[in-house]
Amino acid sequence: MxxxxxxxxxxxxxHSNIELSSRITSILNIISRDxxxxxxxxxxxxxxxRLSCRYANQKSVLFKILNQYRCHVGEGVVGSVAQKRSPLFxxxxxIPPRFGCLFYPDLDGRIENxxxxxxxxxxxxxxxxxxxxxxxxxxxxxxxxxxxxxSILSREVGGILRSYELILSSKKRISExxxxxxxxxxxTSNAEPRELLKNIALVIAKSLNATFVTIMLGYPFLKxxxxxxxxxxxxxxxxxxxxxxxxxxxxxxxxxSIKDCAPDEYEDSFKYTLFSAPIASKNRVLGTxxxxxxxxxxxxxxxxxxxxxxxxxxxxxxxxLENTLLNTRLRxxxxxxxxxxxxxxxxxxxxxxxxxxxxIAHEIKNPLVIxxxxxxxxxxxxxxxxxxxxYIRIILNEVxxxxxxxxxxxxxxxxxxxxxETCNINDYLDEILYLLTSDSSWEEIEISRSYNQGLxxxxxxxxxxxxxxxxxxxxAHEAMHGxxxxxxxxxQAAYENGSFVAISISDTGGGIDPAIIDNIFNPFFTTKExxxxxxxAISNKIIMNHKGHIDVENVAGKxxxxxxxxxxxxxxxxxxxx
Amino acid sequence: MKNAKILVVDDEENIRLLFKEELEEEGFDVDLASxxxxxxxxxxxxxxxxxxxxxxxxxxxxIQALNEIKNANKDQPVVLCxxxxxxxxxxxxxxxxxxxxxxxxxxxLKQTIKNILGL
Numbered sequence: 001m002x003x004x005x006x007x008x009x010x011x012x013x014x015h016s017n018i019e020l021s022s023r024i025t026s027i028l029n030i031i032s033r034d035x036x037x038x039x040x041x042x043x044x045x046x047x048x049x050r051l052s053c054r055y056a057n058q059k060s061v062l063f064k065i066l067n068q069y070r071c072h073v074g075e076g077v078v079g080s081v082a083q084k085r086s087p088l089f090x091x092x093x094x095i096p097p098r099f100g101c102l103f104y105p106d107l108d109g110r111i112e113n114x115x116x117x118x119x120x121x122x123x124x125x126x127x128x129x130x131x132x133x134x135x136x137x138x139x140x141x142x143x144x145x146x147x148x149x150x151s152i153l154s155r156e157v158g159g160i161l162r163s164y165e166l167i168l169s170s171k172k173r174i175s176e177x178x179x180x181x182x183x184x185x186x187x188t189s190n191a192e193p194r195e196l197l198k199n200i201a202l203v204i205a206k207s208l209n210a211t212f213v214t215i216m217l218g219y220p221f222l223k224x225x226x227x228x229x230x231x232x233x234x235x236x237x238x239x240x241x242x243x244x245x246x247x248x249x250x251x252x253x254x255x256x257s258i259k260d261c262a263p264d265e266y267e268d269s270f271k272y273t274l275f276s277a278p279i280a281s282k283n284r285v286l287g288t289x290x291x292x293x294x295x296x297x298x299x300x301x302x303x304x305x306x307x308x309x310x311x312x313x314x315x316x317x318x319x320x321l322e323n324t325l326l327n328t329r330l331r332x333x334x335x336x337x338x339x340x341x342x343x344x345x346x347x348x349x350x351x352x353x354x355x356x357x358x359x360i361a362h363e364i365k366n367p368l369v370i371x372x373x374x375x376x377x378x379x380x381x382x383x384x385x386x387x388x389x390x391y392i393r394i395i396l397n398e399v400x401x402x403x404x405x406x407x408x409x410x411x412x413x414x415x416x417x418x419x420x421e422t423c424n425i426n427d428y429l430d431e432i433l434y435l436l437t438s439d440s441s442w443e444e445i446e447i448s449r450s451y452n453q454g455l456x457x458x459x460x461x462x463x464x465x466x467x468x469x470x471x472x473x474x475x476a477h478e479a480m481h482g483x484x485x486x487x488x489x490x491x492q493a494a495y496e497n498g499s500f501v502a503i504s505i506s507d508t509g510g511g512i513d514p515a516i517i518d519n520i521f522n523p524f525f526t527t528k529e530x531x532x533x534x535x536x537a538i539s540n541k542i543i544m545n546h547k548g549h550i551d552v553e554n555v556a557g558k559x560x561x562x563x564x565x566x567x568x569x570x571x572x573x574x575x576x577x578x
Numbered sequence: 579m580k581n582a583k584i585l586v587v588d589d590e591e592n593i594r595l596l597f598k599e600e601l602e603e604e605g606f607d608v609d610l611a612s613x614x615x616x617x618x619x620x621x622x623x624x625x626x627x628x629x630x631x632x633x634x635x636x637x638x639x640x641i642q643a644l645n646e647i648k649n650a651n652k653d654q655p656v657v658l659c660x661x662x663x664x665x666x667x668x669x670x671x672x673x674x675x676x677x678x679x680x681x682x683x684x685x686x687l688k689q690t691i692k693n694i695l696g697l
Contacts, residue, residue, distance in 0.1 A: 362634065365661035365680060366590050372682020373596040399682050407679075 003149045006034055010153065014160045020167070024055045027157060032057040035146070037134040039114075041066065042122065043078050044130035044161065047295075051078055051131060062135065065110060077119055078131050085128060087120040087154070089147060091140050115140040118147075120154040122161055129161035176309050179207040183313060187320030194229075196324055200317060201231035210293045211272065215279070215317070216246055217287035238272060238292060245276035246288040253278055253285070255307035255314070271295055275306045277314035281322050289314045354412075361406045368406070372399035412534045412541070420459045422569060425490055425501055426451045428462065432469050433488075444483040452491045456568040458501050460546055465566075468539040472505050472562050475535065478528070479509025479560070492568075499568040500548065506561040512554050520552065581607045582695055583625065587617040587643065588632040588659075593680075597630065600684045601691070614638030618646055621654070628691055631674070633660035648672035655694050659687060 013026050024042065032040040039062050042055040050070040056063035074083040081088055090096065092115050116136040122129045132154050182203045191199065197215050205213040212232025234242060241258055248256045255277035258270065276290040291310055379392045433447060476486050485508050493502040512520060519525045521540045526533030543550050548566040584606045586597045591612070598608045609626070611617035613635050621629070629647060633640035640658060647654050649672075657676040676690040691697075 362661045366593060369661070369680050369682050370590070370592040370596055373600065373684060374592075376682060376684075377596075377599060396682075403681060 003145070006030065007149075007152065007156070010156060014156065020160075020164045021055065024157070024160060025058065027160070028055060028057040029059075031134070031153065032059065035134060035136070035150075036139050037116070037118070037136040038138070039063075039133070039135035041133045041135075042130055042157070042161075043082075043133065044122075046070065049073070051082060054130070062111070077117075078133065081119040081121050081131050082128060085121045085123055087118065087147070087151060089116075089118045089142050091116050111135070113137050116142060118142060118150060120150055122154050122158040124155065124158050124162060127162065129158050129165070132157060175207060176312075179204060179309075180312065180316065182207060183316045183320075187316060187323060191324075193321070193324050193328065196320065197229040198231070200320070201229050204289075204291060204313060205231040208291060208293065210291050212292050214242065214290045215287060216290070217279075218250065218285065232292075234292075238274065241274055242276070242290050242292075245274060245290060249276040249278045249288050249290075250285050253280060255311040257307060273306065275310045277307070277310040279314045279318045279321065281318045286318060286321060289317060357409055361409050364402075365406055368399060368402055372396065372403070375399065408534050412538050419461045419463070421462060422457050423460050423462055423465070424455070424457060425503060425566070426453070426455055428465070429469070429488060429490070429503070432466060432473070436470065436473055441482055442477065445477065445480065446485045448485055448487045450487070450489045454492075455490050456492060456499070456501055458546075458566040459569045460566060461542075464542045465546075468542050468564065469503075469505075471535045471539050472564075476505065476507035476509060476560075480507055481509075484508040484559075493565060495549075495565060500565040501568055502563055502565050504561055504563040506559055508559045511556040511558055511560050512552075514554065514556050517552065517554050521550070581605055582627040582697070583607045583609065584628050584630060584691065585609050585611060585617060585620060585626045586630045587611045587614065587635070587640070588630075589613055589635040590632075593632070597684070597687070600688070604688055604692075606691075614640070614643030614646070617643055618650075621647060621650070626654070627695060628655045628657065630657050630659050630687070630691070632680075633658055644674055645672050657687070657690055657694065 009030060010027050013023055013030075016023060018026075028040040028042065032038065039060050040057040041053055041060060041063055043051040044054040046052050050072055052070040053063055053067035071079045073079050077088060088096075095117075114135045114137055116134075116139055118132075118134040120132045120134075122132055132150075134150075183200060186196065186199055186203060189196070197217075201213040201215055204210065210232065212230060212234050214228060214230040214232075214234060216228050218227070241261065244261050245256055245258065248261055255275060257276075258272070258274040271294055272292050273295050274290065274292045276288050278285050279287045279289055289310060291306070291313075375392055375395050379389060379396065382389045382392060429449075429451075436442060437445070437447065473486065476484075480486075487504075487506040489502075489504045489506075491502050491504075493500045516525075516527070521536050522533075525537075540550055543564055543566070546566055548564065551563040551565070553561040553563065582605075584601055586594055586601070586608055587610075588594045588597070589612055594610045594612070598610060601608045609620060609624075611620055615638055617629065617631070620626075631640045631643055631647075635643075638646075640660070644656055644658065647656055652672070655675045657678060658674040659678045659680050661680045675694050678687045678690050681687075
């Protein structure tokens with residue numbers, strides 16, 4: 001093929017759509033065939049700016065041997081051509097003595113058959129992309145025209161390599177942008193922090209082709225139960241480096257790479273590139289982002305300048321976390337507001353119900369007093385042993401019962417202010433139990449106590465609390481029909497950030513039917529033949545007024561446990577007490 | 579000894595009747611009024627050893643009536659008697675000499691009256 005046709009063919013290939021490495025291989029095949037050179041090999045720079053064989057013609061024998069070696073610029077024939085950016089042509093006989101040997105001392109045996117060598121820099125006006133090496137067995141001379149042709153050719157191949165680099169860096173840029181776009185989308189979503197962090201790790205790992213991505217939150221953030229969010233698997237051999245890098249990134253407040261922390265390992269056996277960046281907000285380090293990718297892997301974005309990208313991503317995450325934090329706070333606030341509103345409506349409903357009940361009770365009270373009062377007068381005028389007197393007694397009993405119901409209702413409806421005093425619950429329970437159990441109906445009830453002796457003091461209205469406790473004890477007594485065990489336990493308890501004293505009272509009365517358990521605190525709900533259904537409602541109200549609450553644990557068929565939580569009295573210093 | 583005179587003030591006719599009969603049985607002279615104004619009128623015209631005053635009444639309620647009575651004569655003994663278990667009274671007003679929850683059982687009312695009159 002004449003040089004013009006050859007060049008035309010090469011230009012045609014270089015502008016084709018096929019994959020870049022295939023294009024270069026095709027060009028090398030043509031050069032090899034047309035130049036009668038058995039070997040056509042291209043050296044390019046690797047990450048460390050060392051020259052290594054990257055491409056060769058298909059039939060190349062030396063490629064497999066030569067690509068095990070790398071050389072710096074200025075080193076050996078290839079390095080020298082790269083340094084001077086001028087071609088070298090020579091035969092086996094006139095290898096310039098300054099090179100000693102052509103490639104490497106132990107390779108000289110393998111190249112004995114080669115008679116002609118040509119080394120050309122692959123460069124354009126400003127930049128060197130590599131070196132083209134040709135070795136021929138079947139010819140030992142090179143015409144000047146061939147040399148000129150090869151020079152033109154090498155410029156053309158340099159151009160192809162340049163476009164390849166441009167494409168690579170654009171791909172890298174696109175991959176970076178895609179990652180950031182994905183992240184941006186995610187961070188503006190309203191996902192829960194946990195989900196968000198997991199998804200961030202996933203997106204980064206996928207779009208950067210990383211081996212693993214791990215986000216470590218060192219700051220007690222968002223009340224999350226986990227501290228590390230990882231996508232992928234952290235190999236044990238990398239684990240230490242991850243922690244070291246995270247420490248460095250936090251300390252230095254900037255992105256760091258494995259190269260900064262452990263350059264030796266990075267150079268040699270280490271097959272990963274590792275970056276870590278602080279996730280910081282207003283100079284407060286919330287955590288770190290660490291990305292790991294294989295050195296030889298297809299990770300466009302994690303090149304030498306990965307620090308820049310990872311810093312950008314970390315900034316994205318920190319603003320996203322801030323955003324999520326605000327969102328979470330907002331959501332909490334809204335929820336609290338809703339709860340407060342619900343409570344308010346409930347209270348309002350209750351209050352108007354209470355007012356209505358009070359007014360009805362009052363209206364009933366007068367007629368009841370009249371009926372009862374005159375019946376009493378009647379009773380005094382009828383002989384005690386007459387049948388009429390028996391009827392009158394029944395009427396009077398029912399009037400008394402109605403009156404006591406009305407009193408309870410009015411008691412429940414009216415707001416009784418708290419008269420708070422400091423109270424030792426253990427002593428208090430003993431006092432009440434002593435009073436209760438002195439009655440003969442309690443003879444067959446066993447009382448089992450388990451007190452926390454170091455129980456905190458509570459501030460409570462002892463009269464009202466007595467009403468609550470007696471109510472629960474009497475309910476237990478009735479549920480067990482006067483025979484069974486009441487177990488009383490006191491302990492410290494934490495509930496929603498508050499410190500409480502818990503009094504639990506269990507009976508062996510068979511428990512409450514699960515179908516009605518939700519109703520037991522409702523006013524006027526009762527299972528007793530003669531009960532107003534106000535006992536537990538009043539108890540609940542009293543405990544709520546104390547800023548405490550009552551829990552019920554029901555084991556149907558066995559028994560029920562009421563747990564009263566009362567807030568611990570705020571710590572008072574001795575000075576304050578005096 | 580001359581019987582003690584008691585004025586029972588209540589808007590319910592049957593309550594008035596009940597209290598009248600119960601108190602007369604105890605040996606008191608009982609006069610009746612159905613509201614605060616009528617009570618004030620009767621107090622102006624005659625002397626009473628004690629007034630039993632219902633709280634919830636139309637027109638002038640018991641608390642208002644108490645104030646009027648005490649303003650006119652701060653030594654006039656008054657017993658408040660109401661169906662309510664509690665009532666609201668502002669601190670600047672006069673305080674009654676006794677307070678009884680209205681009940682079919684009139685023993686507490688009688689006892690309170692006797693205590694105040696020193697009987």
